[in-house]
Amino acid sequence: MKFSVKAFVLGVIISAVFVSVKNVYSCDLSAQIDKGIYRAMKKGSIENLYIGSSMFRKGITLYDDPSDSFLIYYNGLDPVAESLILEYMFSNGLKVKNLYVDLFPSTAAKVSWLYDKRMMFDAPLGLKLSVLCQALRNPEAEVIPAVWELLIHSGNDMFILWPLYSRLAGGRYYRGGYSRDTYNRGRTRGELAAMPGQQSESASLNPEQKRAITRIAELCGEYGVNVVFLETPKYSAMFEGGKYREMMGEYLGLLEGSGAEAVVSEAAAGGNVRLGVSVYDFPNDDPALYEDYIHLSTEGSRKFMEVLRGMEGE
Amino acid sequence: MSVFLLLRGGGVAFFADIFLSWLLAKLLARNRNRIALTVCITLAVLPLVLTKYAPFIPSTLFAPESLALVAMAGISFYTLRIVSCYADIYAGKIDDAPGFADYALYVSLFTQILSGPIMRVKDFTGQVDSAGFDSGRASQGAFLILSGLVKKLVVANMAASYVDSVHARISTLPALCLWMGAFLYAVQIYADFSGYSDISNGVMLLLGFRSTENFSTPYFAQGFGDFWRRWHISLSSWLRDYVYIPLGGSRCSGVRHFVNLLATFAVSGLWHGTGGNFLFWGLCHGLLVWLSSKLKLIRNPAITFLLVMLLWIPFRASGMSQALTYYARMFAGLSLSTSAITSMIVLFTGDNTCVLYACVLFAGILAMFLHDMAAFMGKDCPFAFTMLFTVMVILFGRMGESAFIYARF
Amino acid sequence: MAENILKFVAFSLIIAAVYHVVPRSLRKCVLLVANAVFYVSISTLAGGGGSVFC
Structure with a gap:
């Protein structure tokens, strides 16, 4: 079979048009099913905004929350990505009273990862370009693969099959987080023991992530946002070896004097009592409350929300 | 010989291997007998056997770890090309080993070195001089x-x-x-x-x-x-x-x-x-x-x-x-x-x-x-x-x- | 690596273009040089560096 130059050029044009339309309008699609960055921005103002990783998605349930709240989560979302998202949202007019940021030292120990296709799908074009610029700051990044992954390739299946995806996923979101339809069961002690460990390889935070954490606190100061770095409960095995508590100490040290508060579990604080740090008590040895070492089950999440409401009441 | 040259690193070893295997092909063309063919094929296959199967050779017979063998890229494929060249010379399908340039091109062709296809020497050398741009x-x-x-x-x-x-x-x-x-x-x-x-x-x-x-x-x-x-x-x-x-x-x-x-x-x-x-x-x-x-x-x-x-x-x-x-x-x-x-x-x-x-x-x-x-x-x-x-x-x-x-x- | 498949295709296209532009007598040279460049870049050396194609 022979190569048709006209067909090739037409194929490139069609792809370019598709990619352009996707990069501009994909965020609108996500907003339709009550999730994502652009949905939050369209609200204009939010009383309680939660931003984090899958730990927040599974740990923070909002369908019983009477306040004006919204959750932005992406798998593995790290402080670098969070700072980019928040900077974009605040500078484009979103007003937030209270911001809750996912506090997980292990993520902050890693090199930043910005290639989450759903984050890119939900992001408006300006934020997509910010993420690309940030990705290219990594000395090991190459321009063409980064542009390909972030702008050209990311989310095409969702965009092209949106009618199918919105039917499958639409009812599962409420204010960005889980709706009542989703149930994550807890585990048995044996099931948790059989899971691969989720300990960090490093025992100290990544410098770029540390700068991002500080930047988040600065941004909140600039825009008058009350910021709380919130740690969701972790299963007891996470504390073995001491690395987690060590990194937690480093993380909390960064926040000292920044104007940001921190809320961590008693097990994680391990005696790291500091100004601006509130500690909550949560059973970290009851496997029914956990889906794995770092994610809460639905039961665990309900219990955690009760604990948080109790703290707010105080 | 090929084994010794493997010590020097992949690229140099490969190019030297091409030259040595070409010399062997030339010798085979002048001495078409089973012994010569066996020797040529054995020497051609030896690097492949040693790099791929060295861990399975009992250490009492041989100590491969002492030679710091490295696996050369494409060795499985180009070994077959060399062996087929020897076999075709022996069988009289080609009169003589091709010139060194043609032979080197045949063994090391960049489009095929990693994963084939495994071309026959006659098919390749028959085209190498006449190949030109054809829009179709x-x-x-x-x-x-x-x-x-x-x-x-x-x-x-x-x-x-x-x-x-x-x-x-x-x-x-x-x-x-x-x-x-x-x-x-x-x-x-x-x-x-x-x-x-x-x-x-x-x-x-x-x-x-x-x-x-x-x-x-x-x-x-x-x-x-x-x-x-x-x-x-x-x-x-x-x-x-x-x-x-x-x-x-x-x-x-x-x-x-x-x-x-x-x-x-x-x-x-x-x-x-x-x-x-x-x-x-x-x-x-x-x-x-x-x-x-x-x-x-x-x-x-x-x-x-x-x-x-x-x-x-x-x-x-x-x-x-x-x-x-x-x-x-x-x-x-x-x-x-x-x-x-x-x-x-x-x-x-x-x-x-x-x-x-x-x-x-x-x-x-x-x-x-x-x-x-x-x-x-x-x-x-x-x-x-x-x-x-x-x-x-x-x-x-x-x-x-x-x-x-x-x-x- | 997939981006290196694209580099391989780009390399091949360049070599094909050069191959057809040079005089016929130099064509084998072009291919030999291409083979050498390609092989050196992909060969696995003990302690050697990476390659644009791997």
């Missing part, structure tokens, strides 16, 4: 490159994700996931390898050479004999001409014929890899080639595909133990319950985009097979396929994935 060939070549990119970047790389997930959790996944994993590995290895062959042939056509057919809709084969006339054609014809026929082929007693088949496919298995799983794979194929001539049932295309698919399992597995575990799990407790089907689908991505991923992957598989059938039937739809493949590569091509499967052999 260039156009075909460009299309083949595009087709190869779709097969590799879209179909193979997308299927690989699922296959890797399955092989990482064989003991815990439902049987249905393992069946899907087996099917997608059959898709992956075909798309990966035929994709590479398409790109290789496409480049050859751009250079003005003829292409070497390496795949011809193998999964529509009727029986295993037919399968090996359609799959990795350049290797199967090499094995036929340089192993099977010299052993006696089918022109001997039934038992001897059977033994010849098994021996040939044992060589094929061991060429692909050193583990017992590769030997098992080769021997099973040899047995099924023999059975295909006896049992009509095996010549049914669906049965042939099913058996081929099941035999890819040890090929992909890390060893025979893992392959046996895979088989056991596949056939124990196979269920089509909602939970099993859901697990099978969710495994595509692990989240709620799994259905989308599966849709894109299967659309890619369909496009690939439609094109292969169209090409096989001589139907020409250049406009439609060029546009479709261009869009698919740009929008769904996955970068940063695994290397070509056959490049590791």
Whole structure:
């Protein structure tokens, strides 16, 4: 079979048009099913905004929350990505009273990862370009693969099959987080023991992530946002070896004097009592409350929300 | 000699190997006898044997670790080219070894060094002086490159994700996931390898050479004999001409014929890899080639595909133990319950985009097979396929994935 | 690596273009040099560096 130059050029044009339309309008699609960055921005103002990783998605349930709240989560979302998202949202007019940021030292120990296709799908074009610029700051990044992954390739299946995806996923979101339809069961002690460990390889935070954490606190100061770095409960095995508590100490040290508060579990604080740090008590040895070492089950999440409401009441 | 030169590092060793093997070819052309042929072939195969099979050589006989052997890229493929050159000289198919430049080009051709196709020296040298720009060939070549990119970047790389997930959790996944994993590995290895062959042939056509057919809709084969006339054609014809026929082929007693088949496919298995799983794979194929001539049932295309698919399992597995575990799990407790089907689908991505991923992957598989059938039937739809493949590569091509499967052999 | 497949295709296209532009007597040289460049870049050396194609 022979190569048709006209067909090739037409194929490139069609792809370019598709990619352009996707990069501009994909965020609108996500907003339709009550999730994502652009949905939050369209609200204009939010009383309680939660931003984090899958730990927040599974740990923070909002369908019983009477306040004006919204959750932005992406798998593995790290402080670098969070700072980019928040900077974009605040500078484009979103007003937030209270911001809750996912506090997980292990993520902050890693090199930043910005290639989450759903984050890119939900992001408006300006934020997509910010993420690309940030990705290219990594000395090991190459321009063409980064542009390909972030702008050209990311989310095409969702965009092209949106009618199918919105039917499958639409009812599962409420204010960005889980709706009542989703149930994550807890585990048995044996099931948790059989899971691969989720300990960090490093025992100290990544410098770029540390700068991002500080930047988040600065941004909140600039825009008058009350910021709380919130740690969701972790299963007891996470504390073995001491690395987690060590990194937690480093993380909390960064926040000292920044104007940001921190809320961590008693097990994680391990005696790291500091100004601006509130500690909550949560059973970290009851496997029914956990889906794995770092994610809460639905039961665990309900219990955690009760604990948080109790703290707010105080 | 080649062994000694391996010490010096891959590139230098390779170039020196080309020169030495060319000298041997020249000597063989002047002394066409069995002893000379045996010596030449032994020296040609020795680096491959030592680099691939060194860990299995008893240390009482030899201490390979003292030689710091390194595996040279493409060694499996270019060794076959050298051996076929020697055999053709001995058989009188070519009068003399080609000139050094032609020989060096033949052994080291960049489009084919990593994963073939395995060209014969006469086919290559016959074209090397006359190859020139031909717009028709260039156009075909460009299309083949595009087709190869779709097969590799879209179909193979997308299927690989699922296959890797399955092989990482064989003991815990439902049987249905393992069946899907087996099917997608059959898709992956075909798309990966035929994709590479398409790109290789496409480049050859751009250079003005003829292409070497390496795949011809193998999964529509009727029986295993037919399968090996359609799959990795350049290797199967090499094995036929340089192993099977010299052993006696089918022109001997039934038992001897059977033994010849098994021996040939044992060589094929061991060429692909050193583990017992590769030997098992080769021997099973040899047995099924023999059975295909006896049992009509095996010549049914669906049965042939099913058996081929099941035999890819040890090929992909890390060893025979893992392959046996895979088989056991596949056939124990196979269920089509909602939970099993859901697990099978969710495994595509692990989240709620799994259905989308599966849709894109299967659309890619369909496009690939439609094109292969169209090409096989001589139907020409250049406009439609060029546009479709261009869009698919740009929008769904996955970068940063695994290397070509056959490049590791 | 898939992006290196694209580099391989780009390399091949460049070599094909050069191959057809140079005088016929130099064509074998072009291919030999291409083979050498390609092989050195992909060969696995003990302690050696990476390659644009791998």
